Amino acid sequence: MISNKKIQLSLVAVLITFETLLNSTHAIELDEITRTVTLEESGKTIILTPEQVKRGKRLFNSSCAQCHNGGITKTNPNIGLEPESLSGATPPRDNIYSLIEYMKDPTSYDGATSIAELHPSIKSAEIFPKMRNLTDEDLFAIAGHILIQPKIAAEKWGGGKIYY
Numbered sequence: 001m002i003s004n005k006k007i008q009l010s011l012v013a014v015l016i017t018f019e020t021l022l023n024s025t026h027a028i029e030l031d032e033i034t035r036t037v038t039l040e041e042s043g044k045t046i047i048l049t050p051e052q053v054k055r056g057k058r059l060f061n062s063s064c065a066q067c068h069n070g071g072i073t074k075t076n077p078n079i080g081l082e083p084e085s086l087s088g089a090t091p092p093r094d095n096i097y098s099l100i101e102y103m104k105d106p107t108s109y110d111g112a113t114s115i116a117e118l119h120p121s122i123k124s125a126e127i128f129p130k131m132r133n134l135t136d137e138d139l140f141a142i143a144g145h146i147l148i149q150p151k152i153a154a155e156k157w158g159g160g161k162i163y164y
Contacts, residue, residue: 030148037147038095046096048144056145059138063120063130071149071158079109081146082158099143100136 035048048056060068067074071081079085086094090111093102106119120128122139134142149157 030152034148034151037144040095040097041092048141048148052141052144053148055138056141056143056148059134059142060145063134064142070156071146071153080158081149083150085158086146094147096140096143096147099146100139103131103134103139103142 029050030053032047035050035053036045037048038044039046068081073079073081079089083094086092086099089109091098093099102121104122106115106121106123107113108115116123117127120131122131122134125131
């Protein structure tokens with residue numbers, strides 16, 4: 001018969017092993033090159049802080065991932081959040097400031113029509129409650145998350161049904 005002490009020691013060993021594995025995956029920090037994103041149309045860049053990266057991921061997952069999981073766009077799978085689609089929009093949405101502007105007042109891909117009543121945004125926060133409490137700092141972090149994902153997830157980001 002196995003004693004309670006042996007069972008307890010075994011459980012502690014399993015928990016310590018599990019915690020070590022978990023912490024080692026979280027301990028991986030993104031380098032500055034990965035955290036460098038385009039700030040504005042002029043091409044000026046910025047290095048996101050690790051805190052901005054973590055915050056952006058958390059906010060994206062809670063506010064955007066329902067429709068944009070993995071960088072896809074569920075309502076239009078032809079246009080995702082990968083660099084090619086972002087740069088092809090009018091105006092281009094491939095930098096922090098243009099993504100923030102989009103999250104505040106979204107327009108169609110060609111820029112001709114407001115879609116604020118259809119797409120969650122600060123302008124339509126009364127319709128989309130998840131947008132109500134997002135600050136400019138939050139939008140900055142979300143935009144940063146969107147822009148670093150192609151460096152982290154490579155072809156999976158915006159890859160659609162193939163990956164998600």
